Amino acid sequence: MRIYISSNHQYPAKINGTASQHTTDLLAKGLAELGHDVFYDLRNNEIIEPLPDSVNQVTERMFDVDILQPQDIPPSRAFDSHGKPWVRTFQAPFGNHDISGLSKENLIFVSRSHAQSYGCDRYVYNSIDPAEFIYSETKDDYFIFLVCGLERAVLKGFGLALLLVQELGIKLVVAGSSKNQFYQRQFAAMCQEQGVEFVGEIRGPQKAQLIASAKALLAPTLINEPFGLVVPEALISGTPVICSHHGAFKEIVSSDVGFICHRQKDYIAAVERLDEISPQACREKAMRDFHYRTMAANYLKEYEKEISITASNNG
Template sequence: MKKAKKLNIVQVISNAPDANPLPPTNQGGTEKVVYELTQELVRRGHRVSLFAARGTRTRARDIPFPKQVTGDRILGFVLRKMPRKVDIIHDHTFPSTLGRAKLPIPVVCTYHLPMKHRVSNPVYVSKRARKVMGGNRGYYVYNGINPKEYEFSERKGDYLLFMGRVLEEKGILQAIHIAERTNKKLLIAGPIKDFALYTKKIVPRIRNNPNIKYVGAVGGKRKQKLLKHAKCLLFPTLWEEPFGLVMIEAMICGTPVVALNNGAVPEVMAGFPGLVCKSVKEMIRKVQSGRFPAPRALRRYVLSRFTTAKMTDRYLKIYRRVITRRNSKTAFLRR
């Protein structure tokens, strides 16, 4: 059987004056996914160039963005610095800067967040996201994580965990309510993205309840420790969640996730439908019951569906399909 040709791939991620280099330390689900995908592609022998924030550490050819190159300026910079003989560009930028341009090189665009504009080869991070955002048009690839980066533990502590951006749409107030009603400890970990919400609605409840504590944005060993020893992760998301990376991060550590059934949550949690709730009241009952799947079952589930290797397999199939289609179209036009 003929071996598949190794590809020359360009990966492009959004840039901003405060953009974090890869790999991310304390936050950044998209950044983590792009980093792991890039590393795995290089490990498999593909030639990869990565456009990302200055300071990025990668096995790929690193092409750092100057701080002022943001938004639509990314297109011009990438075209000026484009390596030779590129087979495909993978655009992870929030406005799909390269995907919206008419380039001679095929472009695949992953919609990590909801976007309204259309591109030729959209990829969504769940079937639900493809249906809601793309009308079932395009591809979907589940986000994946590297199992070696996560510590597993069957020994759990006595605290509930909320890990994510401190925003109303992420369900932070609902997580606090669950902790109050169950009289359990709650650790809140994540960057504060709405300071008014934090100071007016969260701080007073923390002051009135010694069981609730904000521990800040976390990464590395501290994040690992919080995830692997939590009694459960609370994921009461209120918005049309495209994926929810922290759910699989918790489960691969052996920690159960009690979540609201918004967005792609039922899809990501398909192996454990009993943990997906229709209301906060149901979440409270589930936490109070203390009946959760075995930690090893949670880990096995993630290993079967949501690894970097599986994500990379899927993206490579899409790359080759898009390249073949472009080559066929070009050959037809040349007749």
């Protein structure tokens, strides 16, 4: 299959891009590794590392392909596919965007519950690259809380994490950053007062090591997560997950790899039952369900559906 994918970010996104942009990079890589012709258009952005050997770099929109995936086009803008089949991954928060004016039948959501919140049923889970993480069955005596944007820490359940520190005396390591340096300094000071270790923004090997060595990931979010990439990042590292029941967590965290919690007492019980979770089971689930080649294979199924729908409509 000939597949055109476009995005508007510096390559690779894992260096300083967003999680959704990194997912697009992994999709291009996975599709090519599965034997398909992938044409990746970064819309004239800088490429600071070579693309994978099997991914073709292009610098303009292509239509002589089987399907297009224009990730550089905002969902609110119309897209002229010149009659070709096309889809777009949609990662916006739960039901918070009005998509009534969009071609929502072309949107692929990132979890079943995410799709349902918009009255749709088309989804493919996000993914990770195992090579970017470290698997460890040996854990240090700390829990990790990760947040993208410290301003969102409360919504991500930081208060519940602090309650566990106070109730159980656990060691908590928090990673995240803010563009507002004054806010970040205030947050760091608050962590110090609460006996919490704040490490700021982490990427690459530092992030991989911190996750792999943690006893568990704490993800007690108060909002509906469209997916929650921190979950597969922890699982691929052999690290169990203790999370809330909101959003996609309840469908991507199974009982063999973590605990889904509704109340404070559930979190306390989860901490006390961590020995029931096998790091190997965590790793196996992540390799099976969240590997980037699994994501690519699932996108291929959606591509085939879209090609068939377009052919039927044009027939």
